[in-house]
Amino acid sequence: MRNFLIAGNWKMNAGPSEAREIASNLVDALNNGSFSAEALICPPAISIQTVSEIFADSPFKVGAQNVHTEDNGAFTGEISTSMVKDLDVTHVIVGHSERREYFHETDKLVAKKTKKIIDDGLTAIVCVGEKLDKRKSGDHEKVVLNQLDHALNAITRDNAANLVVAYEPVWAIGTGETATPEQAQEMHRFIRFQISERWGKDRAEEVKILYGGSMKPKNAEELLSQPDVDGGLIGGASLKADSFSEIISIAEKISK
Numbered sequence: 001m002r003n004f005l006i007a008g009n010w011k012m013n014a015g016p017s018e019a020r021e022i023a024s025n026l027v028d029a030l031n032n033g034s035f036s037a038e039a040l041i042c043p044p045a046i047s048i049q050t051v052s053e054i055f056a057d058s059p060f061k062v063g064a065q066n067v068h069t070e071d072n073g074a075f076t077g078e079i080s081t082s083m084v085k086d087l088d089v090t091h092v093i094v095g096h097s098e099r100r101e102y103f104h105e106t107d108k109l110v111a112k113k114t115k116k117i118i119d120d121g122l123t124a125i126v127c128v129g130e131k132l133d134k135r136k137s138g139d140h141e142k143v144v145l146n147q148l149d150h151a152l153n154a155i156t157r158d159n160a161a162n163l164v165v166a167y168e169p170v171w172a173i174g175t176g177e178t179a180t181p182e183q184a185q186e187m188h189r190f191i192r193f194q195i196s197e198r199w200g201k202d203r204a205e206e207v208k209i210l211y212g213g214s215m216k217p218k219n220a221e222e223l224l225s226q227p228d229v230d231g232g233l234i235g236g237a238s239l240k241a242d243s244f245s246e247i248i249s250i251a252e253k254i255s256k
């Protein structure tokens with residue numbers, strides 16, 4: 001029995017009205033039934049409350065796409081872990097390549113946020129992944145290892161169960177291009193090995209490693225069938241209730 005985490009990242013899409021519609025459709029699509037895969041939606045901050053209310057009596061969880069490292073204060077435009085916890089958020093994405101690229105988030109800041117998220121009782125979904133030039137030059141493992149090292153150094157082995165690593169090759173995000181199942185498995189195995197070198201095999205097994213990059217119903221089965229792929233971080237396909245629920249059903253089928 002495998003315990004998948006199927007997480008949706010809505011990015012800067014779906015304000016409260018649209019979020020209400022998609023979230024309600026999701027609950028309906030899965031008939032509000034119980035499923036063993038963990039399913040999570042990370043809406044934009046302004047829609048967290050709406051989605052959280054709709055998911056209240058369902059198995060779906062709600063996540064945030066970003067938080068600040070402080071609890072409150074003069075940080076215009078930011079939100080904190082205590083604020084999202086107030087809305088029953090369980091997970092926070094950190095280090096997404098879009099935040100690294102457009103908001104200049106460094107490995108150091110990603111590490112600091114990871115620690116803050118975990119220290120405050122939430123699960124951190126730490127995104128790592130190489131750009132196309134590094135994949136082509138064969139430096140992809142080096143890039144991922146460096147990103148991973150920063151995050152791991154900020155926390156301890158006792159935090160393993162509250163750490164999720166999302167391997168998202170930047171060249172596969174929003175491009176329609178997906179890593180092959182072999183490329184995904186190879187990197188996931190590498191990430192698990194690196195964690196086990198630091199924290200031991202048992203702790204490394206506690207860390208879920210998600211694949212992200214144009215995952216959709218069409219390719220989900222072969223990706224999720226890889227032994228070290230513990231789920232998906234899904235952008236585009238999570239904005240449609242039918243495709244996201246289909247991926248959850250695929251995970252459900254494989255997990256049995």
Ligand code: PEP
Pocket residue numbers: 009011168172173174175176212213214215233234235236237
């Ligand atoms: C993402 O935003 O993390 C992502 C993987 O997006 P997409 O599924 O659209 O490639």
